[in-house]
Structures are given as C-alpha cells and as structure tokens.
Amino acid sequence: MPAFITALLLMLAAVPATAAGLATDLSGQPITRLAPAGSRAVVLFFAASDCPISNRYVPEIQQLATEFASAGVYTWFVYPNPGDNAKVVRAHNVAYAINTRTALDTNQALVKMAHVGVTPEAAVFVPNGDQWREVYRGRIDDRYINLGNQRPAPTHHDLEDAIRAVLKNQPVPQSGGPPVGCSIIPLNP
C-alpha cells in the first residue's frame, strides 16, 4: 500500500530569497542549498538539544548519514526550537559527537517545508527539476509507540526503508505510526 506523496511539491529555491527566511549553519551563514546538484536525496532530521527521545536517536541518524552519504544522500541535523541557538547546538554537537552537517532553523522555514511538528521527526526529499519533492515524513522507527510506551528495540526502520526505496527508485513506504517526542516550539504561539 505504499503511497507516493505527490501532492507536496516544495521549492526550496523558490522560497523568497531573503536571508532572514533561510536556515543557517552554525557559523550563521544562510544555507542556500540543501544538497549539490546530482544528489539523490536530502534527509532532514529535526532535533532538539533538550529532548531525550531526540537525543537517543543521534547515533542512529549519524549512522544512516554515514551509510548513505556515498550514495548521494545528504543528511542534516535541523534544530528548529528558539532556545537552540548556535552556542547551545555547538555544545550539544560536541557532547553527542555529531559530525553530520547541521542547520539552525531559526525561522522554521525547514519546519514549514517539511510539515513536521515534533522532534525527533525526519523528512526525505528527492530532486524534482530544480525543486525538492518530499517523499517521506515521520518517525525514524517504531521504537516509541507513544510517550511512555516503547519497544526494547525497533521492529520497523521507517526512515531507513524510505531512503532505501528512494535509492532503488521504488515506491516510498510511508511511516507506520505517528512520530513520538517533544513538540517543536512554535515561533509565534
């Protein structure tokens, strides 16, 4: 039953090119390109430095980033919460030994682009002309059923399955359940 997501056509390049609207890297430089031309996919992992469930997934995400880098998959740690400024995130990345590229989604442009609501949550995009098309959005795996209910180990690796499907040009299976974690703090509640 894996369904294509075809309705979400999103153009990063088409986002108004004001610097204020773009995510930045840890040195404050706007990120104008999520991946170079010719990339197979972009994976955004929405994280929060103070969210325990998000943190517990750091090793898995790092491993996925490493594993699929050579296949042309660009993975980003994206920090969308207002408290996660460059200083906080830099310290967090050191503590968790995160060496994957990192974005501060100060204006939550990537949140809007990916339509995510919690950390940890992931989104996978594939190139569609000079735009990005979202083909997966949701949980990393099925370890957490809801807050307080978790499996000893995951039985379905939703994000990994999605990436593999993209690389095989197969229909992308969608998340089998809701993402579980900490709500992303809205900018203007």
Add this chain to the structure above:
Amino acid sequence: MNRGRWLQVKRIQSGLLALSIIALLSAAIHGQQTPHSQIPAPASSPVTWSKNIAPILYKNCTTCHHPGGAGPFSLLTYQDATRWAPQIANVTQSRYMPPWLPEHGYGDFKDELRLSEQDIATIARWVKEGTPSGDLAAAMPAPKYSSGWQGTPDLVLTIPRAYTLAAAGTDAYVELVLPYPLKQTHYIRAMEVHPSNPQVVHHADIIVDPDQSFRHEHPTDWQDGVPGMELDQIDTGKDFDPPGHFLFWKPDTPVLVEPEGMPWKLDPGNDLILDLHLKPTGKPEAITAQIALYFTDTPPIYHPMLLALERDGALDIPPGDANFVVEDSLPIPLDVQLFGLYPHAHYLGKRLEAWAVLPNQEKKWLILVPDWDIDRQAIYTYRKPIFLPAGTIVHMRFVYDNSAKNVHNPHSPPIRVLSGNRSEDEMAHLWLQVLPVNSPPNGPDPRLLLEMAWMQTWLKKDPGNLKPLYNIGSVLDLEGKSKEAVAVDEHILQLYPGDERTLNRLGVALEHSGDLKQAQGVFEQTIAAHPDACDARLNLGRLDFEGNQVGDAEQQFRLMLEKCPPEAVAESGLGVVLANEGREDDAKTEFQKALRIDPDDLTALYSLGDLALKENRIPEAETYLEAAEKAHPEDTDTRATLAEAYEQSGRLNDAITQLRSAIKMAPANAELHALLSQTLASSGELQQAITEQKDALRLQPNDADGWNNLGMEEASAGLLAEARQAFSHALQLDPGHTQARENLQRLPPS
C-alpha cells in the same frame, strides 16, 4: 534480576544456602515534601500556571524534574512548564506520569504518586487555553532541591572505576561492586544512591554480598562492572541472617530511610553490589555511581525478612499467547507484619496480582498492577504494615503477553520464552518484606520458621531442586535438629552424588549430632573427592584439633596451606595447633605469617596477645590485643583478655571500660559480669561489684564460686548478713567448697 541466595557453606559451622532470586530494596521515602495546595479552578475562571499548575507540578513532578534531577528536564519555572506543556498534558492523561503502576485501592501505599482526575483535567485545560501564566509574582515559592547528599553521610562508597554506557542500543544491565572498606560493623539507618547521571538510570537494586562471592566469581573484571543481571550465586554468609531489607533506588526516591529500630547491617569484608538498569541517551555516558550511608549506633530491635513467591518453573510461554498465567502461593506459619512488596517480571509481564487469604477466608488485596512495565518497577511500601495472622496464605497471579501486540515484547516475531536472568527471558517473582510478630520471647528465631515454610513450598513445586533441599537441611541444623539435617543431606547426596557443599555440611551436621568420628570421615571423603575443598579441610583440621589429634590437625592445616589459596585462617589455625603442642615459637611464626596475609586476622592477633600475657610481657600483650579490639570491636573474648592485661598493668579504669563494652554486646554472658565484678572490687567500687556479681549469678545461678565471690564482696562492703547468706548458698551448691566454708567461719557471729 535474579538474586541468588545460597546459604553459604560453612567454614566452621553450617549455614544457609541462599536461594536464587532476590532483590533487596528498601522502603522508599520521599525527601522533598511540597505543600499540597492546588486550587481547583471553577469552570468560569481561567486556569493559570501561578494559581493552579505550579502547585500540581511542585507536589507531583519537580522531585525529579528540577535542574540536576532525575527527570530529563526541569519543570520548576513557568518557562519550563510552557516548554513541555503539550507533553505534560499527554503523559498525565495517559497516566504515564507521574510513574506509578499499582491500581489505586488495591493496597494503601506510602508515596503513592497519583494525580487526581481533577488535576489531570486542570492541566489539560491550561494547555488547551494557551498556557496562561497568571500573576507570576503571586505563585507559590518553588521547592528547593540540593544537588549534593541530603544530609552528612557517615560513609560514601564510589565504584572502583567509571563504567561507560554505550551511546546507542537497547537498555543495559550492569553489576557494579562497591567494597565496604571499614573494619567495624555498622548499622545503616538510611542510604542514598547517586548513580552519577540519574537520567541514565531507570532503577537500581543494591545487594549485600557478605563473603564477596560475586567478586570471586569475576576476579578479573569486577572492578569494571559486569554486564548482565545474574546474581545467582550470592551466598548469604556464614550465619543465619537472611536478607531483610529492600535496598532499591529509583529516580523519585532520594533517600531510603529504614523504619525506627530496623536498620540493616554491614560487616567488615562485605561488598555492596549495585545492579543498575541503564538506558542509553544517544551519547556515551560515564557512570561513576556513589552510595552514601548513614549509620546508627543502635542495633536493630526488629529483624524483618524477605520471602519470595515465584513460579519461574512454570514459565514456558508459547509465541503468540497473549494470556499466559502462572500462580503461586505461600503459607505464612506465624503472625507477621507485611511492610512492603516487590513484584517482578520482565517485558512480557502484563497484569500482576497479589492477595492474601486470611485464616477466616477473607480475601485481602495486596497489590494489583494492571499494566506492568519493567522500566517503572519499584518497591511498594504500605502506609501502615498489613497484619497477616498465622495461617494466612499469600497468592500471586501473573499474566504474560507473548503476542506481537505487546509492544514491550523483545522478540519480533515472538518466540517461545522460558524463565531466566536475561531481560529477554521471563521471571515471575513476588518478594515480601515481613516482620515476625507475637513470637515467644525465648523461642527459636521465628525467621527459621518462615525459611522452612518458604523452602518447603519451593520444594513442592520443584522436588529435586538443590537449593530448597539444602536450605531445609540448614534450618534443621540451626534448630538443633542435626539428625534430621543429616537425613536431608544424605537424601541430597543421593540426588546429587558427591556435591561438595552438601558433603561439607553433612560433616558439620554429623559433628553437631555428636558423631565426631563419622563427621571426620565425611570431611575426609569430601577432601578425597574434592582436593580443593578448603572448607572441608579447615573443618577437618579443627575437628582433629578439638579431638586432640593434634598431629592430624597440624597435617591438615599444612595441607591446606599447600593446596588452597593463601588464607590467614589456615596460618593462624596451624599456629593454634602448634601453641597447643607447646611449640610457642613456631606458633608465633605462623601467627606472624597470618598477619602478613591479613593484618586484622583475629585469631593471630588474639593468640599473640594471649601468649604475651601468659609470658608476662604485658605491653606487648596490650599492643596485640588493642589491635585485635580495634579490628574486631565485636569480639568479647578479645575485650575480656585485654581487660585482664590492663588489670595487670594497673589500668583498672581501662579494664572496666573494656568489660562494660563487652557486656553491652553480650549482656547474657555471665563470665563477663563476673570479671567486671572482680575488677570493680579491685578498684574499690564495691556496690557496683556486688551488682555485677548478682547479674552474673542471675545468669548462672549454680555457680558456687560466684556465690563465694559475692559473699567476699558483700563482706568487704560490711553487708555481713548478706555475705553469710551467699557463702551458705555456695556451700549448698557445693558442700566441699573449702573457701566458702572458711569465709563463712571467718565472719563474726550474727
């Protein structure tokens, strides 16, 4: 978590083998108490943080959720609460938080962490209405939490080396050993655990390992932490002193305080084993756990005991079975107070029930956990202990779900699951902390009756199991029924031919039954079958010595020194034999060797002191005996002999102090009272001397010498009529008592 209690093979006397299983824990006590003052908001008035929410959070959440606390984030401020508002509403509605498994109304537990329906609705409304702050200045003051110890500990133990928890993976279980470094016994009234980063630790059990058996099982890696939760072979020690306390830590339990009169005990040489359930956080975590102990000088007045219902043997859960049931029951043979309990299963456990059927057939619920979760396991202590009269039967009924629908199922797809110590195996345990009450004051230790009822129940479930059989034998031997113990041991040996532990204990039981020759034969047989059976060698050497076969004893100790790991007890045992043969110089050499292995070896220190005293080298005697007293303050013989040395060097007050301390430890020892009486008389304290001598005679009324001494003291104090009576009494007991007769004649006529 499977804790083994093997009653230990006795070196010198017989002991109990401890069972498998055990988790010792302790009554959880809440440190911070926050006033309960939440004000229900009328439907019309707005719900605000300062008026309605802060009081709920301060009472129920911030014990863990404060900076540096065990919760993964703080909920102390308005900003904190709004940061986590959707999650707070979510987890309170699902009752995931605060963490509390038992169903309300099925046991009245202390420290129940349960929000009222009204509180939950208030939180939900606050979040729905946009988390209004209200007047922040008017909010109740936030509770204060200290990051250090809650008091001033008497002793802080730290694990030898930090343990590193990997960044990722499934939950981990690890055993960390913390040796108790002191040379004196201490009673523990309270304990705190700082598992370093508390957010990493689900919970921790602490087990006392009296004889370092776990360390010996893991000689090379115990300092690094031993993965797993397999503590099957923890011996309970040489004396019958079964575990009686739940020693348990969970994040919302800052301090474990024992009830008044019920401290637990640590003896020199004990280890504490910290059994941690750890959850990876995404980065490597260094665990540098510490345990703080708070002492009391007052020994326990009450001796609780941990008992277990268990049905591990019936755990054979087919894959897909969502409703697998096991049951067990345990008759309680005497009146007890039930202080608390600890139900335990692993990831397949679903519904855990326990109840008691009283002798009048009334059913009394003890606990109901409708939705078990190993991650939130705890000890549950009753607000008031529950009285269970003799004849009560305690029942447990555990239901397991081995279907794919059980999200906690560690196997995907489900597979057949049996009992075992690994977290992916299962367990069915219900531990009870009971205190025997209404027992006759001079009867046998009531815990022996409990042990026997427990072991007999166990044996019925598992007729060939060595542990209950062995423990039944130990109880019989401890009750003085050594012939029955012999029969049990012989039965065990039919089932387990040549079992070393049982053979050694058979020898001890035979010795207790008076059959020394056969006992010797059994020890010899043990050694023949198990050349490294050092306990049996020690027992044989001791028996040879006591049977005046001094040459054989010497040979046995020499063989022990040759074949067994170096032990001070073997050197000093040989020393005692040599001293007895009149070879004092050789004996001293052995005692010195013993002290090189263990500078605190009591036999060596005492014997060297005693020899010096006999040879009138008083300062040397005092040096050894003082060292013995310092290392073994509980040894009354040492104190008595040290008092003798002091007396000889004219230090009468020091002698009196030693004897008074000894009497405090052994108030029923008539000889100590008599010695103190004589020392007091020497120092001119006649009234006190008379009181002590009377105490001695109350304990040993047929001691003619004692009556004669009392008469002399009374005569010196001018109490002539009383003295006459005492001398006459001595003569009544022993008409040939020459001194008493002469003393009586010396008294002026009445």
